[in-house]
Amino acid sequence: MPDRPDDRKYTKTHEWVLIDGGTATVGLTDFAVEHLGDLVFVQLPEVGREVSPGESVCEVESVKAVGDVYSPVAGEVVEVNEALSSDQSPLAQDPFGAGWLFKVRLGGDGATSTLLDAAGYAAALATEGQG
Amino acid sequence: MARRTALHPQHAAARARFVDFHGWEMPVQYRGILEETRTVRERGGLFDLCHMGRLVVEGPDREALVDHVFSAAFRNLKHGRAKYGFLLDERGYPIDDVLVYRDTERVHVVINATGRGKDLEWVQRRARALGADASVREVSDEQAMIALQGRISEHVLQPLCGADLSQVRYYGFTTAPVCGLETLLARTGYTGEDGFELFFPVAHAGRVWEALEDSGRSLGLEPIGLGARDLLRLEAGMPLYGQEVSPEIDPLEAGLDFGVDLSKQGTVGIAALAARARGGPARRALSLSAAGGRVPRPGYPVFLGERRVGVVTSGGMSPTIGRAIARVLVEREAAQAPRLDVEMRGQRFPMDVVPSPFYQRPRA
Numbered sequence: 001m002p003d004r005p006d007d008r009k010y011t012k013t014h015e016w017v018l019i020d021g022g023t024a025t026v027g028l029t030d031f032a033v034e035h036l037g038d039l040v041f042v043q044l045p046e047v048g049r050e051v052s053p054g055e056s057v058c059e060v061e062s063v064k065a066v067g068d069v070y071s072p073v074a075g076e077v078v079e080v081n082e083a084l085s086s087d088q089s090p091l092a093q094d095p096f097g098a099g100w101l102f103k104v105r106l107g108g109d110g111a112t113s114t115l116l117d118a119a120g121y122a123a124a125l126a127t128e129g130q131g
Numbered sequence: 132m133a134r135r136t137a138l139h140p141q142h143a144a145a146r147a148r149f150v151d152f153h154g155w156e157m158p159v160q161y162r163g164i165l166e167e168t169r170t171v172r173e174r175g176g177l178f179d180l181c182h183m184g185r186l187v188v189e190g191p192d193r194e195a196l197v198d199h200v201f202s203a204a205f206r207n208l209k210h211g212r213a214k215y216g217f218l219l220d221e222r223g224y225p226i227d228d229v230l231v232y233r234d235t236e237r238v239h240v241v242i243n244a245t246g247r248g249k250d251l252e253w254v255q256r257r258a259r260a261l262g263a264d265a266s267v268r269e270v271s272d273e274q275a276m277i278a279l280q281g282r283i284s285e286h287v288l289q290p291l292c293g294a295d296l297s298q299v300r301y302y303g304f305t306t307a308p309v310c311g312l313e314t315l316l317a318r319t320g321y322t323g324e325d326g327f328e329l330f331f332p333v334a335h336a337g338r339v340w341e342a343l344e345d346s347g348r349s350l351g352l353e354p355i356g357l358g359a360r361d362l363l364r365l366e367a368g369m370p371l372y373g374q375e376v377s378p379e380i381d382p383l384e385a386g387l388d389f390g391v392d393l394s395k396q397g398t399v400g401i402a403a404l405a406a407r408a409r410g411g412p413a414r415r416a417l418s419l420s421a422a423g424g425r426v427p428r429p430g431y432p433v434f435l436g437e438r439r440v441g442v443v444t445s446g447g448m449s450p451t452i453g454r455a456i457a458r459v460l461v462e463r464e465a466a467q468a469p470r471l472d473v474e475m476r477g478q479r480f481p482m483d484v485v486p487s488p489f490y491q492r493p494r495a
Contacts, residue, residue: 037148037358038165040448041425043476059476061426063164063448064358066476 004029005096009072010121011113016096017072019106024073027100028060028091031125036062039088044080045102051077053113058101060091069101072115074108136181137275137336145354152357153244155182160356165450167359168366171322172451172490175281176355177343180328181336183276184242186251190265197238200257200399201231202382204392208233213302213319216390217382218242218250219400223407224381226253228372228390230319232304239315239330243372247271257399275336279343280326280355280363287347288327292316301325310335310342321360323367323492362447365456368418368488374429374444375416375458383408384460386416386487414441415466418489419482420454425475427457427482433465434472434479440465443473451490457482 004010008018014032018025033039041061051057051071058069080102084091091099116124133156142149147158158179160167170176188197198205202225203216213232217225227246232239242250251269258265279288285296294307294316304317315330331339344352361371370376376385381404383391392398393405419427427446432439441461449456457473465471472479 037160038163038448040423043425063362063426064159066426066428 004118004121006118009115009117011070011072011115012121012124013070013113015069015072017112017115019073022106023078024075024104024106025100026069026072026102026104028067028069028095029121030095032060032067033092033095033099036060036065036067038063039092042084042088042091042101044082044085045077047077047080049077050107051075051104052108053111070113071104072113073104073106074111075104075106077102078105079103134182136179137333138179138181138277138340141337141340142179142354147354147356150357152182155244157182158354158356159358161354164356164358164362165448167353167355168362168450170351170353171281171324171355171359171363173281174351174353175279175283175287175324175326175347176322176353176359177340177347178278178280178355178360179340180276180278181333182244184244184247184250184269184271185274185276185330186240186242186254187268187270188238188240188254188265189236189268190263192261192263192265193238194233196254196258196261196263196265196267197231197240198395199261199263199397200254201229202391202395202398202401202404203231203389204395205231205233210235211303211305213304213317217376218253219398219404220378221400221403223400223402223404224378225372225376226250226378228370228376232315232317234306241276241328245373273333274330275333275339276328276330277336277340277343278320278326278328279347279352280320280322281324281352283347283350283352284324284326286350287343287352288316290346291342296327299327310339312339321367321369322363323369323488323490324363325492361445362449365445365447365458366449366451366488366490368490371445375460380414380444380460381407381412384412384414384416411463413463414460415463416444416458416460417466417471418485418487419457419459419471419473420449420452420485420489421480421482422454423448424455425478425480426455427473427475432474433459433461434474435461435465435468438465440471449489455482456489
């Protein structure tokens with residue numbers, strides 16, 4: 001089983017979210033990226049967009065399929081990883097680091113998706129027979 | 132519960148990722164779809180096709196029966212040659228697309244995995260209606276089918292084979308020992324590359340697969356999944372039954388005229404197809420391509436200006452030409468446009484109408 005950073009939370013829909021003060025950085029897990037296979041396109045959200053938990057805000061497309069990325073948190077998109085528009089390899093090679101997707105300034109009532117820690121996410125994958 | 136082929140252990144050992152393909156648990160990729168596509172274009176690959184269906188037609192009236200159910204010219208096909216065509220229903224729509232191999236004592240028919248059972252029943256029914264003295268058997272489960280594709284194919288197979296492969300021409304076949312086992316070997320395939328398809332008793336599938344892997348290892352041979360197989364055939368302009376051609380899309384609309392002989396008499400569906408063809412097909416199949424970005428996928432709508440004129444039948448990201456590619460089926464009136472828009476997830480992207488196929492191998 002891969003070592004996933006335990007400084008952040010995970011969702012059952014395979015996003016990770018790293019909360020630092022009032023800002024959340026969101027990305028896709030190694031499992032999601034590995035499952036998509038060869039990546040060819042990332043549709044990033046627009047900066048300034050208000051997002052809510054569970055809302056599809058971003059699309060990651062591979063040779064095989066298109067994957068939706070759901071925001072785990074509520075707030076305003078304040079930054080996106082523009083580099084991924086032209087080169088998706090950071091997402092494939094470093095999904096927990098250089099492959100981050102977008103940042104949200106936390107807002108609303110602080111609602112989030114159901115968040116898991118690294119062990120909880122690993123357990124969820126195992127339950128689905130995917131870990 | 133999905134079925135597994137006899138080669139499932141070999142795929143699992145190679146750490147394949149599996150997918151359900153019409154009820155079969157098949158390898159979709161081993162190392163990556165793009166890399167596997169390049170491997171076949173540059174060197175060669177091995178494909179497990181045991182899920183595909185196969186019929187054998189025997190008996191005194193076997194050739195009359197095949198001529199009756201097969202859309203393409205068959206009477207003038209030489210023994211030891213294969214031909215592509217369709218099993219048409221009475222309306223001239225395909226029940227399946229097939230490869231027919233005319234052997235001296237029998238006719239072999241390779242059908243799709245989705246045609247198992249269904250095609251056998253159809254041909255048997257037509258045999259009874261015709262009063263043909265012929266037996267039709269499905270041998271899909273007793274016979275293994277493996278494809279070896281790519282420029283290294285002859286070098287990989289020759290050391291294992293008792294026949295001189297240089298004598299087997301494109302779309303020709305012969306029966307010869309492979310790994311000491313009587314094998315039907317055909318110079319056919321679904322990738323646009325040189326290569327062979329092998330048919331032999333399924334009990335030996337693993338042994339033959341591994342012998343081919345061993346023989347090809349130093350030449351860079353790799354196992355190839357269904358993902359790359361789909362891209363390879365799309366690049367080479369080859370149709371997939373259920374997408375380019377189907378019970379709703381006839382072979383002439385799909386641009387597959389070479390699989391139909393409209394002058395044939397007494398072949399099921401030809402008269403209906405010929406009648407419809409008189410005014411020219413109402414829809415046309417085209418090839419589109421565009422610089423990178425989103426991947427066109429089957430079912431995406433196609434627009435000319437604001438008018439919806441058709442649909443994507445197959446699409447993908449071609450590593451060989453480095454562009455997004457698609458086959459589309461559009462209204463005849465839209466077929467002259469130099470460019471069409473494909474709607475991908477709510478957004479329209481222009482794609483150029485380009486000649487088919489996307490890729491043709493350089494011939495020596």
